[in-house]
Amino acid sequence: MNExxxxxxxxxxMFYRRFEDRCFEAYMERKIGGFLHLYSGQEAVATGVLEKARVNRGTDGDYVITGYRDHIHAIKTGAPPREVMAELYGKETGSSRGRGGSMHIFDPTVNFMGGYALVGQPFPLAAGLALACKHKxxxxxxxxxxxxxxxxxGTFHETMNMASIWDLPVLFVCENNQYAIGTRIxxxxxxxxxxxxxxxxxIEASQHDGMDIDVVMEAAEKAIDYVRGKRRPYFIEFMTYRFRGHxxxxxxxxxxxxEEKEWEKRDPIRIFSARLIEEGVITPEDIKAMEKEIDDEIENDIVRFAEESPxxxxxxxxxxxxxDNPDPRWIGPLQK
Amino acid sequence: MAVIAYWEAIRRAHDEELANDPMVIAMGEDIGVAGGTYKATQGLYDKYGPERVIDTPISENSYTGIGIGASMAGMRPIIEIMSINFALLALDTIINAAAKIRYMSGGRVQCPIVIRTPGGTAHQLAAQHSARLARMFMSTAGLRVVTPRGPLDAYGMLKSAVRCNDPVIVIEHEQMYNLKEEVPDEEFFRPLEGAEVVREGEDITLIGYNYSVHLCLEAARRLEADGISAEVIDLRALKPIDRETIRRSVEKTHRVLVAEEDEAPVGVGSEIITGIIEDCFFALDAQPVRIHAADVPVPYAENLEKAAIPDADDVYQGALKVMGRI
Structure with missing residues (x-):
């Protein structure tokens, strides 16, 4: 990978962290309602895995699906951040036209097939998307x-079994943040x-550090190559931590x-920025400038778009x- | 025209739709090698292969979910759930996913999936194999629910359900799989909406769906001998309900009975009669009557089962009550 x-x-x-922090602020201002699950701390996983996947290539790309902590997965897959923010604001310009909210971001134009609030429900849906890939x-x-x-x-066990017996090309990424809501693993x-x-x-499986994006990318590349090449499922587990609450x-x-402090030392952004500075790819000043640029983009483009949308x-x-436009041949009315 | 059984009608619809569109697949327990518990997919495994007629493990929630996921990517799966009791295991993927994905994605993702399942009592199958539960699906926004009463609709509505872009629940009935009817040889479709007047009459409207249409028809024949002319409506679809056809009939007959095999609370009868009260209350000349199952888990013992489930005589007696004859 080049510099x-x-x-x-x-x-x-950095953008994802700031995006989520800005969601937090908007939530406190009551601009965002409902439930809000933030991804801060786990960024290396979605960023690293999807960097190695075929995303942001319209409907020819890989299918991506996840649970309710979905903003960043959607954006990295190719959903415009403005539309994600507008969705959180409940606006017509949102990813789901304001009908879904934080937990239900969809963008089928880039094959991002949703965030789901029922824990474990995406397992079979993902296997179904893989079945379609196989079928086509x-x-x-x-x-x-x-x-x-x-x-x-139950969907975990049922789906793993079927994904295996039917040779479905699906990569299950387990983001092990060690807490099921508030119960330690x-x-x-x-x-x-x-x-x-x-x-x-x-099913082939492996476990890796989820806080170091270089580790994530290396493991994800192998796993994705396996799934794409062998047309078999793979289960990849990344050890990670969410910095905010559930x-x-x-x-x-x-x-x-x-415990939180121990994990904060392993902040994926801190690890990666320190490495890039050490490698001479970037300077602390560059990072400062980037932060400002990100702030500007989020405030003046993304949040403004969400605020101003109807x-x-x-x-x-x-x-x-x-x-809304059904074919009368299938729907009716019934010929008397 | 040929006289075919209900199961043969379903099988023919599967066969034609599998042949018509490579995106159509069938999934379910024992539907492939074994040919289907109700023979609804007999021979199709050999004809279309294991990739298109898929035997699933006994994992209702997740194989339904896999079908839904595949439908989101453009496929048109027909899922068989062996009994509506087992569909309870799949309610998460049916109600929380299939019914809601179009809406919560702002119309951007659809789930064109068909879920076929028999809902009804057969013979002494006891409480865990005798649920009817149509009322549960008809109360869920985002689903279509249809209840074919015979081979004509079983064939024509299944074909429409496969082509339609919405999730469709097709509720069949174990006691109807061998029911025979004349069906045209050429391909046809029957719409997923609209109730049907299956017998015209002047004095009372008997409303049924699925198996209870047959109870209404039998009761109507007996009423005729008593000089009472009964109109029979097959609802055909429980979601959405065709209130217009019901209103027209009630405004003609001024008397109504709703027959369902399910228990009464929050049921089809409650919904239909509420609609009548809202739409044409002043057309009624008598209190409406609901014929329904006893509010008990379906018992095993033959005499208890018979007592729990309505039959044609119950409909007949109920109609006499509406007519003021008893």
Whole structure:
């Protein structure tokens, strides 16, 4: 990877951190409602994996799907950040036209097939996207990002089994942040190393550091090559940590400040920026300038777009429940 | 024209739709090598292969979810769930995903999936194999729910369901798979919306869907012998409901009975009669009557099961009550 790309990746992760921080602020100002789950701390995982995937290539790209902590996965897949922010603001210009909100970002123009609030529900949906890739004989794959908490759902076991017996080209990315909402993994899960669970399904699996984007990219590239080439599922686990609570209503009473401090030392942005400085790719001054540039972009372009966009029209309340332009041959009316 | 059974009609619709569009696949437990519990996919595994007629593990929620995911990427899966009781396991993917994805994506992603499942009592299958549950699906925005009463609709509505861009729940009935009817040889489609007047009459409207249409028809024949002319409506679709056809009939007959095999609370009868009260209350000359199952888990013992589930005589007696004859 060349220096320009490495610099770009650092900027992307800084942008994602600032984007989420800005969501936090907008939430406190009550500009954003509902539930808000922020990705801060885990940036290296989505950024590193999707850097190695085929994303942002329209509908020829890989399919990406995830849970409710979905803003950054959507953006890295190619959803315009303005539309993601507008969605959080509940605006008609949002990714889901203001109908979904933070947990339900969709952008099928880049094959980002959604964020879902039901923990573990994306497992079968991802396998279904992979089934479609297989059926159409394309070399696309499906990539499913979920947390460790999702692995105690029935859909996890059912889907792994089917993905394996049917040779589905799907990459399951387990972002192990060690807490299922507020319950630590060893208190909820019999086998805490998640990749080990894959021996039950005959699926190749591995575990890696999720705080170092170089490690993430190297592991993800191999995993993606495997899925794309062998047309088989792969399960990749990244050890990571979310710096904020599960959602905005989380006081984090279930973990210690000491533990948080230990993980903050391994902040993926701090690790990667220190490395780039050491490599001479970037200077601290460059980073400062980048921060300012990002602030400007988020404030003057992205947030402004969200603020100034109109809300959905109330008269459109019942649009999108069913196909709004159905074919009368299938729907009716019934010929008397 | 040929006389074919309900299961053959479903099989023919599968066969034609699999042949018509390579994006159509069938999925379910035992539908492939075994040919399907109700023979609805018999022979199709050999004809279309294991990639298109897919035997699934007993994992209802996730194989339904896999079908939904595939539909989001342009495929048109037909899922068979062996019994509507087992569909309860798949409610997360059906109700939380398929029914909501179009809406919560602002109309940008659709799930053109068909889920076929028999809902109804057969013979002494007891509580965990006798659920009807149509009421649960008809109360969910984002789904279409259809209830074919015979081979003609079983064929024509399944074909429409495959072509339609919405998730469609097709509720069949274990006691109807061998029911026979004349079906045209050439391809045709039957719409997913619209109730149908299947018997014209003047004095009372009997409303049914799925199996209970047959109870209404039998009751209507008995009423005729008593000099009562009963009109019978097959709802055909429980979501959306064709209130207009119901209103027209009630404004003609001024009397109405709704027959359902399910329990009464929050059910089809409640919904239909509420609609009648809203649409044409002053047309009614008598209190409406609901015929429905006893509010119990379906019992095993033959006599108890018979007592729990309405039959044609219950509909007949109910109609006499509406007519003021008893």
């Amino acid at each position: 320009a790309d490495r610099k770009r990746l650092l900027r992307e992760m 004989s394309t070399d696309q794959i499906a990539i499913c990002f979920l947390g460790d908490g999702a692995n105690n759902q 060893d208190r909820s899960t019999a086998v805490t190393d998640q990749y080990k669970r894959m021996c039950a399904y005959n 959602s905005m209503s989380d006081a984090k009473g279930y973990r210690t400040r000491e 809300p959905p029209k109330v008269e459109d309340l019942t649009r999108y429940v069913l196909d």
